[in-house]
Amino acid sequence: MTHLETPEEFHARVAAATDDEGRLAVAIEEMPGWFIYPYELDGLRIKPLEPLEDAEPPRQGEDPADCSCRQEETPEHAARIAWANERWQLVEVEMKLPVTFVLRPRAHHDLADLPDDLASEMGVLMVAITAAVESLPSVGRCHVGRYGDGGAHLHPFFFGRPARMSQLRGSPLLDWEENLPPVPEEVRRANAAHVGRRLVERFGGTGPAWEA
Ligand SMILES: [Zn+2]
Incomplete structure (x- = not known):
């Protein structure tokens, strides 16, 4: 062997x-x-x-009973949802980039145990989210990352890499990000809402919670 x-x-x-x-x-x-x-x-x-x-090291939500998906949704979390359907939520994350999201299944899964039907749907969503993020004027590329080292509940990231800033390309983007100035809340929210509305056009579901 x-x-x-x-x-x-x-x-x-x-x-x-x-x-x-x-x-x-x-x-x-x-x-x-x-x-x-x-x-x-x-x-x-x-x-x-x-x-x-x-x-x-242990991860948050390793025991599903302790995971945020089994707790009552907080108003803070609900207010950051840019798009959702019965199975997924696209959540806007506050970072110093034009836009950042995590995609979360509503049911408790990690990537390695995601059922095939949800995995198929996630593939289609990842393509659509990437296309919507890359349609933003201030974004040059949508970076995609799944780490999973801190939380056990699947949450792949979508990072909008600023356009025409070649220094910010590739994997050091997040090292740059820490050092960038904050993006005004209204700028981030407008970008995230654009993406949420694109997903509603393609898949239905609900759009940006903050525009509801
Ligand atoms: Zn969970």
């Missing part, structure tokens, strides 16, 4: 590449050396490698 590498083996290989302080060298020939990387290299160093953990 093929041996699949263990966490210990992976971690040991990384640890073997560190220096006396447990630090990896900054890979200046890789991302940190690209012009899209937000930080200058002078003084930049990588944090010492931490020991391998005994287990994955």
